[in-house]
Amino acid sequence: MAGYTYYYVTTVGPKTRWRCSTHSSRGCSAHLYTINDTLFSTKGSHTHPPRDSILF
């Protein structure tokens, strides 16, 4: 998780979905869900090394 950045995708019920910020540029399929701003679960694997900036 550390070192990866995500952008908002959608909110479904109590869960907010975020997608890896490199999805468009590098085709990374990793994403995660938060509930009330707390990490709930992660899905997929990153296809690239982490970045310097950290969101989660």
Ligand SMILES: [Zn+2]
């Ligand atoms: Zn990624």
